[in-house]
Amino acid sequence: MASERSTLHIVMLPWLAFGHIIPYLELAKLLAERGNKISFVSTPRNIQRLPKLHPHLVPNIDLIGLPLPQVENLPEDAESTFDLPYDKVRYLKIAFDELQDSMAAFLQTLSPDWVIHDFASFRLVPIMEKLSIPSVYFSIFTASTVSNFCLQSPVIDGEDYPVEPRWVPFETTIMPRYFEIKRVCIDGGNVSDLYRLAVTVKGASAMFVRSCYELEPEWLQLAEDLVGKPTIPVGLLPTTAYDDEEDDDKKAAWLDIKEWLDKQEKGSVVYVAFGSETKPNQEQVVEIALGLELSQLPFFWVYRNQRGSADAEVTKLPEGFEERTRGRGVICTSWAPQLKILSHDSVGGFLTHSGWSSVVEALKFEKKLIMRPFLRDQGIITRLLVEKEMGYAIARDENGGSFSRDSVADSLRVVMVEEHGKVFAEKVKKMKAKLFEKEKQDNYVNKLLDYLHAASTIHHPSGSHKN
Template identity: 30%
Template structure:
């Protein structure tokens, strides 16, 4: 920590309105405060403020960290409880994306009130960096996903004439590529001007550096590629794994951990698809069938979207499923993910390969069974396979996953030789990530401090 006479710089953190984005911004804030004499403000909508304040209180950061409310313009289609992606119906995502810039006036007022020395902004609001520039305030882009996806995007959409892509392990098949193109075009059109690419715009607006939620040992070659392609210094923040729960649930589900403690080492599969993806009926049936076809122990987190709280796990699962698997499985609506992944009883993580889940799994040395549900996650799944820490479940173009394939993948990782190989590689990466994370945080903190110091009169 800097001496008392050192200046105290104010940082305004502005993540996108999603748990998977807010959580890394909170994790980075906590680490910065342990390194430098910053005062940090985290800006989000009212529906997210409670969780942010809970994080601040549970980590005793009240003297150096505050939540600031951002207001979107009123809308009949998007009432305040939908000013977040958590529990947001999928058909309203684009509505939220389009409504987000209506917060410009509110954000401008926040800048006036806070008068920050630096703004750290997310990918969905390049307008925030432009607003900061108009006030003479430096802004740094913090991208909360990894470098592999950016490498893929930058090559295919910004540098297609550079010849063959050097990271063939990231390549998609034709169907996946077409779906990825459609999604990228949608996001670019809603956020940027015609013909612009989000990453290029945000990187260009970023002061001196770009931050990525990743680590050198995990994605070093992709970090270097992104830095070269965007001509900007790229700094990994480390995995930013937050072991303190960011859930509104006060239940630690210790009964799950007690149950897990009775299982053999590496005998259990943890199954979860993040806080913002909800399985369809067909997907639930496929996973249930896979679990019945193999003999693995499992903990399955099965969530329901807002408006379907009256649904029960029992009526969602195939008839008699819970009775048939009661000795070797638990199905629950919430579980302490970080604590479960640290447990020696866990042998694999069946995941949609969202970036936060990937970081947690790698940090705790748990191999992944990849079941990407959205095309945006396919590149990262392919990267994990290339890295030697993931077995991807096969899926035919425009078809759902099959129970037989899910069963085969789980059996292979838990009982087969490939499982041991994947676990050894995951444990090796975990050790490297943990060794690097303190230094990575210090490098980021020092760089942000220099930017603040340079711009203070």
């Protein structure tokens, strides 16, 4: 029984993006609930921006902020990808590399049982080997994403990537497009992201994956075959919120949003949001906006026109758009409680970038998905859901990825109004029962802990590596 085992001290270090930080925190909560001690490491500003922990978790989770070294071209207040335009994220990775020096001193002092870390912290690998601290790579990406962006080679270049990955032994439509591959292979800072990933995986004892056998069993097996190490699904880790975490301003903002949602017909509203990292460019914003207008559907759009103060490209909505859609649509330019919005009965569909956390939240609340991916793994997630009839992708150019207002409007109406949309609703409802059953999620976490305990005895037969 998990509750009868000795507890572990685990350090967790996610990459400095909230699409990574939040799933790591959700896993930390599940591990802490079972009595394990978690040292959760990020930068001071990111730690401050985390949702509050439930009081019963506080004794077992230490939130530790290590100052981010300042590097040239990185704005002083930028500590996550949320604070930066795309072209400056590479400097965040360079700063993160330098953060590994203070991480080394931290680990030497703490001497934990395990480190669970992300793709970006590859410089920790030799440090942990020297300190005899075993590590696990926790992929916040799906197994199909991990398998497609092949882990066999650390030097893949976008130009050399095959149209159909030769290492996938089964028939599938789930593979990256050329323009998606190029985005993965660049902007790694001093080294490519794929190199970071390969070094991290090579140094890890195992790989944890934010996925489950109910969704992609064949891809989980393939990922393990490619890695050549235990590959353990951790479940989908839906975002959880502590009810008393919001301040008065956020509570007031939600009441205003709820008042508008309460006036709409059940299942009629399209929720539009593209996550903390994705910001459509000006041309894309225009097509999305005019597509929403053409659809004639009610919508609530969380519109972000800038990625931090260093972002020079401030996008604008089409002239007259807000006036023409006033009453039918809401443009929200400030904080919006995504979980509460998705849980509202009037919201029927979600126009999304297919970020994995957003998709998981939508599936949990049985919302139909209209998908327009922008970055990295989002295209793979989109095609996974299309293949399983759990979502509908907006039509786009296969070479460059462009799309039109008409394809946006048509896709929205197919899913929200036309008869075919019922297929997605039924499929999502059916899959929800499989994907979010508490017993299954508990089993995934317990098996993960079984591995950590068993592997600890292999790494440290005496029961501890501490001096």
